[in-house]
Amino acid sequence: MPTGLSIHVGLNNVDPAKYGGWDGQLMACENDARDMAALARACGFQDTVLLTADGTVDNITTELRKAADTLRDGDILLFTYSGHGGQMPDTEGDEPDELDETLVFYDRQFLDDELHREFLRFSPGVRILTLLDCCHSGTATEVAQPSGAAQEPAPRVMPEVRQQQNYEENKAFYQELQRELRKNGSSGPEPGTVLISACQDHQVALDGRVNGKFTETLLRVWNGGTFSGGGYQAFHQAIKQLMPRTQIPNFFTTGNPTPQFLDQKPFTV
Numbered sequence: 110m111p112t113g114l115s116i117h118v119g120l121n122n123v124d125p126a127k128y129g130g131w132d133g134q135l136m137a138c139e140n141d142a143r144d145m146a147a148l149a150r151a152c153g154f155q156d157t158v159l160l161t162a163d164g165t166v167d168n169i170t171t172e173l174r175k176a177a178d179t180l181r182d183g184d185i186l187l188f189t190y191s192g193h194g195g196q197m198p199d200t201e202g203d204e205p206d207e208l209d210e211t212l213v214f215y216d217r218q219f220l221d222d223e224l225h226r227e228f229l230r231f232s233p234g235v236r237i238l239t240l241l242d243c244c245h246s247g248t249a250t251e252v253a254q255p256s257g258a259a260q261e262p263a264p265r266v267m268p269e270v271r272q273q274q275n276y277e278e279n280k281a282f283y284q285e286l287q288r289e290l291r292k293n294g295s296s297g298p299e300p301g302t303v304l305i306s307a308c309q310d311h312q313v314a315l316d317g318r319v320n321g322k323f324t325e326t327l328l329r330v331w332n333g334g335t336f337s338g339g340g341y342q343a344f345h346q347a348i349k350q351l352m353p354r355t356q357i358p359n360f361f362t363t364g365n366p367t368p369q370f371l372d373q374k375p376f377t378v
Contacts, residue, residue: 118190196208
C-alpha cells in the first residue's frame, strides 16, 4: 500500500523582529492548517502541523526533508500553506515577470525556487500535491482595522512597502540565494507535482473569520469526501466556479505528473 505524508503550515502572524516591526496579523491561517490536517488524516495521511512561531524555514524544510527520506515511488506528499505571500525582484532572469513569488514564513521569506528545490529531493515517482492559500501579489495594500471594530477579511499579502523594505534590508542574502538556486537547478527527473493555489500571481487571496476564502471553498467542494466530480483538474474547476472573479484559483503542474495521478480522486493515498 502507498504511504501518504502531509505537512500543514498555518501562520497567523510573523516575527516582527525579522520584518521591520511588521507582524502580519491574520485570523484564519491556523484554522486552515488544522482543518486541512483533519481532511488529510481522514484520507489516510500521516500529518504534521506547524503553526505560527513553529513555521520557520528550518522547521518546514526539516519536515520536507524527512518526508523526502521516507517516501518512495508511488507514495504521496500533501503540502499545504496558509499565510502571507509576497514577491521580490528576480535577479537571475528565470521569471517572465521578473519577480520571484515568496511564502512569508515566520522568520523570513521563502522563495518559490526554494520550495521547488525541496521537492527535487523526492524520488521522481512520488506524487506531490501542494495547496497554497496565500497571495502572490506585490500590488495589494494592507488596510488597518480600527480597534474593537468588526473585522472584514483582509488580503493575505505582505504589503508592498514591507516587501521592499524587507528585500532591501536583506538584499545580499536573497541575491546570493537566487544565484545559488539558479546555479544548482534541476538536473534530473522531477517528481510529478500538482499545485492548486488560492489565486493568480497578480491577485490577492482573502483571509476570513474561520478559514481563508480559498480553503473555505475547497472544504465546501470536498464536502467531507463526498466530492465525486473527477480528478485534480475537475476539483480545481469546481473550486474556481465558487470563487469571486477577483480571486481565481490557479492550477499548475511541474515534473509531468502522470495521467493516473491527475485523474485520481483528490487526496487519494
